[in-house]
Amino acid sequence: MDRRKFLKVAAGGAAGAGVATTGFLLTTAGEKPASVVARREVPTTCEMCVNKCSMIAVVEDGVIKKLNPNPENPKSRGMLCARGNAGIQQVYDPSRLKRPLIRVGARGEGKWRPASWEEAFDFAAQKLAAVKEKYGPQGSLWSSTESFQESFFKSLGLAFGSPNVERHPTLCLASVNLAYSLTYGTMPSFDLQNAKYIIISGANRLESFITPDTMDLIQSATDRKARLIYLDPRFTVTAAKADEWYPIKPGTDLAFILAMLRVIVEEDRFDKEFVSTYCVGFEQLAEHVKPFTPEWAAFETEIPAKEIVRIAREFSDAAPRAVYYAGRRSSWYRDDFSMRRAQAILNAIVGSWDRQGGMVPNGKVELGELLFLPWDDPVAPRADEMDKNFPLAAKGDGAYLTLRENVLAGTPYPVKAWMVHKQDPMNMLPDQAKTIRMIEQMDFIGVIDIQMSDTAWYADVIFPESTFLERQDPVEILPGIWPVVVMRQPVIPPLHDTKPTLEIVQGLAKRLNLSQYFDYTIEQWVHEQVKDLPVNLPLEHLKQHGVYVPPGFPKYGTTLKPEHRFVTKSGKIELFSERLKEAGYDPLPVYQSPQQPPAGKLRLILGRRAYITQANSTNNPWLSSFQPENDLWLHPTVAENMGIQDGDKVEVSSSVGTVRLKSRVTQEIRPDCVFMLHGYGKRSKWQRLVYGVGAADAQILETAWDKVSGGAAFHETFVKVRKV
Amino acid sequence: MNKKRTLKDTIKLLAVTIILALSVTVAWSKPKGNETKGRFYFKQTCKSCHAKGASGGEITPMSKTQAQWERYFTAGKHNKGTELLSKHLKAEQLNDAWVYLVNHAVDSPQPETCGK
Structure with missing residues (x-):
């Protein structure tokens, strides 16, 4: 050299x-x-x-x-x-998006021409302005999924005047968040590192998703510090590592929890001092759970009554180091909210709150903010009619499934432009054919993404975002038992003609006469965020370390003072919820025996493996090598009746669609269920590793939702299976 | 062939138009204040003295219940009743802050800390 x-x-x-x-x-x-x-x-x-x-x-x-x-x-x-x-x-990845694209063929045909950024911005702004002119700003939909620059995108939608900013939680964890928030006023973390007794309903945390909780559970399982009770219709990796696994009848977890509550109340095993000091509604709860005997629950769940009694006793004995773990994705059944509420109530009455090994309210760090005079609030109501349909749900997140129903029906008004930020509704929502109908009735679709997702495949213009290793993002607080502030900074300059979201938003804002709301640089934004962090040279610290870790955490017991006011209507932990009652819902969790599959049909349940988890990872070359395609799990007795051998191609049909994929005949699933991984069988040919490989669950899932949170119920579809 | 509009048709059309107009007016009536701007005024003006560790003591939307914020703004007094709120914010700005703080009070369905 x-x-x-x-x-x-x-x-x-x-x-x-x-x-x-x-x-x-x-x-x-x-x-x-x-x-x-x-x-x-x-x-x-x-x-x-x-x-x-x-x-x-x-x-x-x-x-x-x-x-x-x-x-x-x-x-x-x-x-x-x-x-x-x-x-x-x-x-x-050679198939990533490298420059702006404008569609030249029919939607979904996959014909594109490269465009300059100026041309792409002009094209999109013209289309958005035309929709605004004809239908009003509410005629546009702005949907996005969690990312550090998501707020810029949402701000553009709101500044444009649209109330329709639609996020992903109702396709994931809306029910669990709402259930805990309505009980405790917050969604806490679970101190799995210190818990002694952990019950998990279906949250396959050792296999589906790697998070700190996963690492803590592995440690607990390995060191046998905690006893792990696991309920799941499938024998998962978490089941394999648990002390006890119960192949619970799908959709009956609430019956199990209600019976546990009854045992703990009847046998005087609850934490009386905690309940009397910090909770409201115990008397109503005690009366409410009387009918739910372990024998009744055994019939519903197929878990023996004596085991339910024993687990309830062990759980209360281990409290406050005992938790019914909430998990993450909680979009399973129509009663998801009630089931999660019952978990929250169970954890409360044994006093597993704000104590080591229990649930802990999240620690936080305060960041600064770049202040500017914002836009007027949108005048029109939301198209998903949150106020009417889900009055207690998080308004800023929206309700995706009622939104889609309303857009298709043209009520309460037409929605004709759809801007999508790093989200793939084609695979996230059930009933893909319905999503395609929603796409077809749009006058305009613009997508910001790093790859040609199935939704991008149907777009009119695509804005390629720089990947997370090529861009500076706002800093973020990660709340939790150990709250931290994290920095994402460019590792290398962008390899291709891509931009960060802020610059894409600024390009559009300029043409929509909204520049006054985006007149800053990312550096100015970050400077305002971090300037008052209590550390020497905060920005330099974050650039050098990537993280700021405030001292003094974990903290336990900050809310355990009789005068503490919880962020609920009553100021206490709400076992009985007046707010739910006022809104017309059951103030205590009410069980309804789930509908069972009719003869000849099986319940479809979904899951993830940590190599992929979200559909956007299935085309990653390294990850694909671990899990190149999905298959359909079915029990040997069912397979035998249908003449299906392991590895045979099968056809799976519901009322909304049909897919084909390989079978996996295994005893690791109940005979009344079939199972498949999420995120395969893509339509986008640029998803070269999974285009037409395996099957998309979204094509056969039927539309159903939880009535309180609006969360999707992905495990309510019954399918027919046959060998092909 | 154009169908001749009868008086009955005209009345029907008029009735539908009025109902539609009313329903739009009722459903989309402008709110009392602008919550997004209210958050800005609160952060820009109020937090200058009411941030954590600042002279006025920390105040967030969650420092009061909805009823307490309603009473506070109805009284329109600041600094333990010694001065008018209008000394710090114009009438429209006060309305915006009022809506923001009530909507995110400690007992509200959507509580919010320090306007974040």
Whole structure:
């Protein structure tokens, strides 16, 4: 290497703002240097899932070689999962979106032409303005999924005047969030590191999704510090690691919890002091649970009564280090909210609140904010009619399934433009044919994404976003037992003609005469966020470490003062909820025996594996190698009756669609269920590894939702299976 | 062929138009204040003295119940009743802050800390 080149490489390394620059010679002593490699280690934050673990990117000669865990972030537990490691492939995947595209064929035909950013912005702004002119600003829909730049996108929709900012929780965890919020005034964390007794209904945390809770559960299971009771129609990895697994009859978890409540109340096993000091509605609860005997629950759940009694006793004995774990995705059944409410109530009456090994209210860190005079609130009501349909649900998140029904019906008004930010409704919503009908009735669809998702495949214009390793994001607080502030900074410059969301939003805002709401740089935004963090040179600290960890956590007992006011209507933990009653709902969880599949049909249940979890990872080359396609699990007795052998191709039909995929004949599932992984069988040909490979659950799932939260009920579909 | 409109048709059309107009007016009537702007005025003006550790002591929307915020703004007094709120915010701005704080009070369905 000549001197000029060496200096260029060294300068390139040093130019990486705020990163640990460690350019050095990759040689051993005495060996003649073959080349000089500029090596940098850049702390940043993962975006491969919602967990946002800290990572350190190793960059050599401008190429990301490896992503390592960042041990400074306690929330990451010193790990980076397979998905995190595969983040590199987002950057170097040849099929990623590399420049703006405008559709030239029919929607879904996959014909595109490259466009300049100016042209793409002009095109989209013109279409949005036309819809606004004809239908009003409420005629536009702005849907997005959690990411560090999501707020810029949502702000554009609101500044445009649309009330229809639609987020993903009703397709995921809306019911669990609402149930705990209405009980405790907040969604707490679960101190699994210190719990002694853990009950889990279906949350397959050791297999489906890697989070700090996963790491804590693994530690608990390995060290046998905690007893793990697991209820699931499938024998999952979590079941394999549990002390006890019960293949519960699907949809009956609430009956199990109500019977536990009855045992604990009847046998005087609840924490009297805690209940009398911090809770309201115990008398109504005690009366309410009287009919729910263990024998009754045994009939409903197919879990023996004596086991229910024993588990209830053990659970209350272990309290407050005992938790009924909430899990994450809670979009299963029509009674999801009630089931999660019952869990929250059970945890409360044994006093597993704000104590080591119980549930802990999330610690927080305060960030600053770049203030500017915002837009007027939208005048029109939301198209999903949240106020009427789900008056207690989180208004800022919306309700996706009623939204789709209303858009198709044209009520309360026409919605004709759809801007989508890093979300794939084609695979996230049930009944894909219905989603396609929603797409077809749109005058305009614009998508911001890093890959050609199935939804992007149907768009009119596509704005390619820079990947998380190529851009600066706002800093984020990760609340929890160990709250932290994390920084995502560019590891390398963008490889292609892509932009971060803020710049895409600014490009559109300029043409929509909304620039006054986006007149700042990302650097100014971040500066305002971090300037008052109680650490020396906060911005430099975050750039250097990737994370700010405030001292003094974990904290237990901050709410355990008689004068503490919980953020609920009564100011107490609400076992009985007046707010639910006022809204016309059951103030205590009411059980309805679930409908069973008719003869010849089976219940379809869904799940994830941690290599992929979300549908946007199935096309990642490294992750695909672990899980190239999905298959249909079915029990041997069912398979035998249908003449199906392991590996046979089968056809799975519901009232809304039919798919074909391979069978997997296994005893690890109940005979009344079939199971498949989410996120395969893509329609987008740019998803080359999963295009037409396996099957999309979205094509056969029927539309159903929980009536309180509006959360999708993904496990309410009965299917026919036959060999093909 | 154009059908001749009868008086009955005209009355029917008029009735439908009036009902539609009324329903739109009722459903989409402008709210009392602008919540988004209210959050801004609260953060810009009130938080200058009421941030954590600041001279006025920390105040967030969750510092009061909905009824308490309603009473506070109805009284229109600040600094323990010694001065008018209108000294700090114009009437329209006060309305915006009022809506924001009531909607995110500690006993509201959508509580919010420090306007974040």
